[in-house]
Structure formats: structure tokens, C-alpha cells
Amino acid sequence: MRARSFLAFLSFAAVSAAPPAAGFEPDLLAGSARAICAAPPLLLPELPGLRLLSAANDQQRNDLLLFERAGGDRLQVRRMVHAGRVRGVIVEHFTGDGRGVAIAHTDAACRLLGGRRIVEEGLDRFYEDLDPELRPIGARIAINPPPPRGEPRAGVAVALIDSGVNYLLPGIAAHLGYGPDGRLVGLDLVDGDDRPFDLDQSRNAFFPRRHGTAVASILAREAPAARILPYRFDLERARGLARIVAHARTHGAKIVLVPLGNGSVEDWAEFREVAAANPDLLFVVSAGNDARDIDRNPVYPAAFGLPNQLTVGSCTGDGRIAPDSNWGARTVDLFAPGEGVWITDAEGRRGAGFGTSFAAPRVAALAARLLAREPGLDAAGLVAAVLARAEPMPPHPQGLVMSRRGWIADPAAD
Numbered sequence: 001m002r003a004r005s006f007l008a009f010l011s012f013a014a015v016s017a018a019p020p021a022a023g024f025e026p027d028l029l030a031g032s033a034r035a036i037c038a039a040p041p042l043l044l045p046e047l048p049g050l051r052l053l054s055a056a057n058d059q060q061r062n063d064l065l066l067f068e069r070a071g072g073d074r075l076q077v078r079r080m081v082h083a084g085r086v087r088g089v090i091v092e093h094f095t096g097d098g099r100g101v102a103i104a105h106t107d108a109a110c111r112l113l114g115g116r117r118i119v120e121e122g123l124d125r126f127y128e129d130l131d132p133e134l135r136p137i138g139a140r141i142a143i144n145p146p147p148p149r150g151e152p153r154a155g156v157a158v159a160l161i162d163s164g165v166n167y168l169l170p171g172i173a174a175h176l177g178y179g180p181d182g183r184l185v186g187l188d189l190v191d192g193d194d195r196p197f198d199l200d201q202s203r204n205a206f207f208p209r210r211h212g213t214a215v216a217s218i219l220a221r222e223a224p225a226a227r228i229l230p231y232r233f234d235l236e237r238a239r240g241l242a243r244i245v246a247h248a249r250t251h252g253a254k255i256v257l258v259p260l261g262n263g264s265v266e267d268w269a270e271f272r273e274v275a276a277a278n279p280d281l282l283f284v285v286s287a288g289n290d291a292r293d294i295d296r297n298p299v300y301p302a303a304f305g306l307p308n309q310l311t312v313g314s315c316t317g318d319g320r321i322a323p324d325s326n327w328g329a330r331t332v333d334l335f336a337p338g339e340g341v342w343i344t345d346a347e348g349r350r351g352a353g354f355g356t357s358f359a360a361p362r363v364a365a366l367a368a369r370l371l372a373r374e375p376g377l378d379a380a381g382l383v384a385a386v387l388a389r390a391e392p393m394p395p396h397p398q399g400l401v402m403s404r405r406g407w408i409a410d411p412a413a414d
Contacts, residue, residue, distance in 0.1 A: 024117045026134040029091050029104040032075055036065070037089040037110035041081055050075065072096020086110075092206065100205030104134060116206045118143070123193070127206070142168070144195050147186075150178035155225045156368040159248035159256045160361075161241070162212030163200035164188065164232035166346040172213060175220035177227035177251060185251045186230040189240040196232035198346045210346035214353050215259050215361050217344035222365035222412045225372060229253055235260055241270045245278060254371060255382075257364040259286040259357040261299050268300035275306050282379040284364040286356035287313040287326040293400075295328040303331045308379035310367075310386060314338030314359040319393050319407050325356055327402040333383075334390045335407035336362045362411040369414065 035045040044052070050067040053074075058064055063079040074094045080087040087108045093101040104115035114137075115130040125143035128136040147167045157177055167173050167184060177185040186196040200209040216228055229251060231244045248256060261268070275283050283306070288299040295303070302311045314325040315335040321327060322339050338359025340352045363386060370385045371377055377385065390405040 024102050025093070028075075029093060029102055029115065030112055030134060032067075032077070033089045033091045033104050033106050033112065034110050036077055036079055036091070037086055037106045039086075041084055041086060047075075073101075094205070100201070102130070102134075103206040104130070118206070123195075142197070143199060144191060144193075144197055147184040147195060147197075148173060149182035150174075150176060150184065151182070152178050152180055153227060155227045156223070156255065156371050157227045157229055157248070157251060157253040158219060158223070158364055158368050159229045159231060159244065159253040160212060160216055160219065161231045161233045161244060161256065161258045162198075162215055162260065163208075163210060164196040164198040164212050165216045165228070165230040166198045166210070166213045166348075167196075167230070169213070169344065169346075169348050171344060171348075172216055172220065175216070175224065175226070175228050177229045179251075184230075185227075186232075187244060187247055188232040189244065190232050190234045196230045199232075200235070202234065202236040211259075211357065213346040214343040215257070215357060218341060218353075218358060218361040219257070219365050219368075221342075222362055223368040226365070226368040227252075233260065235262065239270065242274050245274050245281070249278070249281070254281055254379075255364055255367050256281055256283045257285075257361060258283060258301060259360045261286065261288050261302050263297075263299050265298070265300050268304070271301045272304050272306070275301075275304070275309060279308050280378050281308060282367055282382045283309045284360050284367065285309060285311050286360040287311050287328070287332050289314070289324040289355045289357075290326055291324050292326055293328055294326045294332065295330045298331070299326060302326065303328065305331045308383065310334070310363060310383060312336055312338075312356060312360040312363045313403060314354075314356040315393070315407050317409075319409065321393075321396070321402050322355070324354075325359075327400070329401040329404065332403040334363070334387065334403050334405045335359065335393060336411050337407075337409070338362070363408070366408070366411040 039045045050069050053066040053068050056064045065077040067075040076092040078090045088106050090105045092103045100118050102117035105113050112132045114132050117128050119126045126140040129138050131137045165172055188196040198210045198213045229248055285301050287302045310333045313332045313335040314322040316339050317337050336359040339354050341358040343353040367382050387405045389408045392406045
């Protein structure tokens with residue numbers, strides 16, 4: 001194949017009249033990966049039927065390339081370059097509307113190592129891992145399975161807004177909320193259905209982040225009588241919180257846990273409006289893991305400081321701030337031990353979690369237990385009852401004040 005200078009990336013390769021791809025195409029992935037890998041650094045091959053839309057470098061000086069085919073299909077390519085040598089290539093295939101099709105990768109010798117594809121069968125979707133010949137291997141991995149039925153149960157309802165939960169795990173399913181018809185109470189704001197399965201594909205469509213199950217496992221352990229209402233939320237769009245809160249209220253939730261956030265106040269404007277419009281609900285949010293003072297350099301929703309909001313930082317078991325935890329004398333209400341907390345992940349494995357995402361559910365669980373004992377407490381009463389448990393943190397070496405009220409040494413203690 002002919003090659004061209006990487007610096008001339010604004011020119012387009014010719015587009016063939018080939019029809020658009022209908023699905024998984026091993027030859028397209030394999031041929032593109034090998035051709036791009038084999039091209040000398042600073043040069044790119046012209047791929048038949050594809051035009052180069054853009055080229056750039058990331059912070060590690062890897063080549064980031066985007067190709068398009070007639071009909072809209074796209075190949076997103078990362079060519080790893082180190083010391084002037086190509087170390088491998090990752091090629092991702094997407095449909096014109098952005099749905100993932102497949103991914104493949106090579107080594108430095110341009111040999112295919114394997115990949116993964118997405119299979120769609122009606123409402124059901126699966127991952128299939130691929131061998132070096134890009135043939136399916138192993139068992140399928142469910143992406144959007146239907147929730148099992150469950151029995152309605154009493155208990156304080158806690159709405160969990162996160163990446164969803166793996167409701168196929170018995171240890172999680174037993175703590176979820178179910179309606180009189182046995183259906184799971186929850187919503188998926190990403191797919192627009194009632195299957196909030198734990199899967200965050202916002203960073204990578206083929207190897208997703210799975211966060212919500214670990215958070216739910218802490219709630220289940222420290223407030224075992226509570227009902228967890230799972231909501232799958234798209235942090236990239238940060239829209240739909242009003243719908244989630246309205247749904248959660250309808251099903252009795254008085255506590256809303258949001259172990260998410262970012263630095264965009266615009267993204268979380270809806271949260272501020274919804275929380276202000278529901279002063280009787282307690283919102284427990286994580287302070288974030290950027291190792292910064294969010295009084296000065298805020299992240300949201302943590303820094304809103306609403307009266308019906310508890311913002312939670314992460315500390316060690318002796319009350320010292322965790323290395324990555326955010327802090328704020330005005331905007332962080334309290335700290336809880338979030339380092340090395342036992343969690344169950346989305347694959348059902350037991351391990352340790354670190355960060356404010358695992359400190360916040362400990363405070364939410366405490367609030368749920370307090371509310372179970374005093375059902376008449378409103379959000380203000382819950383905030384006061386939780387903060388009454390706090391004690392001063394050990395003095396900071398630089399004299400910094402980490403939070404408004406200190407820390408709770410053992411949120412699971414009654």
C-alpha cells in the first residue's frame with residue numbers, strides 16, 4: 001500500500017464506492033491494523049475504501065487517527081509509538097451512529113493478538129472475545145441482560161445513581177427494590193430501558209468501566225435492611241436527573257447517593273435544580289479524587305453545598321486524608337474511611353476499593369439505618385443526625401482544614 005506523510009493529515013484518501021459495513025468484518029480490522037502498524041513512523045498507509053478524517057497525538061505521543069468509509073462507518077486507530085518505533089496498533093470499528101462493532105490490536109511485530117466484538121440480538125447484547133484469527137473464543141459476556149424477578153421488601157429505599165449494578169449477582173439482587181409485580185425498580189438512562197446493568201462505556205465501548213456494583217455492595221453490607229434502587233446514568237451527558245429523582249420518589253426513596261462528578265458546573269446544573277426542588281430528600285455525594293481543595297477549585301455536584309446534601313471525602317482508618325481525596329473547609333461536610341474498603345465487583349469478585357466513591361456509600365448506609373430507626377426524620381434531621389457522629393480529624397501537617405465537621409471513624413457502628 002502507498003504511504004503518505006503523517007504531517008499531511010488534512011488531505012483525504014480516496015473513498016471507494018463500496019457499500020457500508022453491516023457488522024463485524026474481520027478482514028477490515030485485520031487489514032487496517034496490519035497496514036497502519038507496518039507503515040514507518042510519521043507515515044500512514046492509504047487504506048482502500050477509507051478516508052482519513054483526522055490525525056493527532058495524545059500526551060504519550062501516540063498517533064490518534066480517525067478514518068471513515070462510505071455510509072458512515074468509522075475506524076478509530078491508536079498507533080503506539082515509542083522512541084521512533086511502532087509498538088502496536090489498536091483499531092476500533094464503529095457504526096455511523098456511534099455504536100461499537102469490534103476492536104482488534106497488534107504487537108510491535110504487527111501480529112494480531114486478538115480483540116473483542118459486540119453482538120446484538122434484539123434487546124440483548126453481548127461481548128465476544130476474539131482470538132488472533134479474530135474468531136470468537138470463550139463464553140459470551142452479557143451487556144444488557146434482563147433483570148431477574150424479585151420479592152417486594154420493606155426497608156428504607158436508597159436511590160443509587162451510578163453506572164448501574166450487576167443484578168445477576170445473588171448478593172446484590174437480594175438487596176434491590178422490587179415492585180408488586182416482581183420487576184426491578186430502577187431505570188437505565190443510557191439505553192432508555194429498565195435494565196440498569198452495570199456498564200460504563202463512555203470511556204471505552206469494548207472494555208467498560210464498572211463502578212456501581214462495588215458501591216452497591218457497600219450499601220448492602222452496611223445497611224442490609226435497605227432497598228437499593230439502581231439508576232444507570234451517563235456521566236458524559238449528565239442529563240435525566242429530574243426523571244431519576246421523580247421515579248425514585250414514587251418508589252419511596254428519601255436518600256439519593258451520587259458517587260459521581262466532574263469539574264463542569266453546567267453538567268450538574270440539573271442536579272442543583274432537582275436537589276433544591278426536593279428539600280425533603282437527602283443527597284449524599286462523593287467529594288472526588290483529584291487531591292485538591294474544592295473550595296478553590298470546585299468539582300460538582302460536590303461543591304454545591306446544598307442544605308440537603310452531604311459531601312463526603314475519603315480518609316484512612318486513623319482519620320488522615322487519603323492521598324487522592326478532595327477536601328474543602330466549606331464544601332466537604334465530613335470524611336469517612338474509604339481506603340481499602342471491602343467491595344464486591346461486577347464480576348462477583350471480592351476485593352478492596354479506594355476513594356471517595358467508597359466513602360460516600362458508607363455515609364449513605366449510616367443515614368439509611370438512622371432513618372429506619374426514626375422514619376419521621378426529614379433531610380435536615382438526617383443531616384444533623386449524621387453530622388452528630390463526626391469528630392475532629394487529626395491535625396493536618398500544614399494546618400489545613402479538611403472539612404466542615406471532621407470525620408466518622410466507623411460509619412457502620414450503631
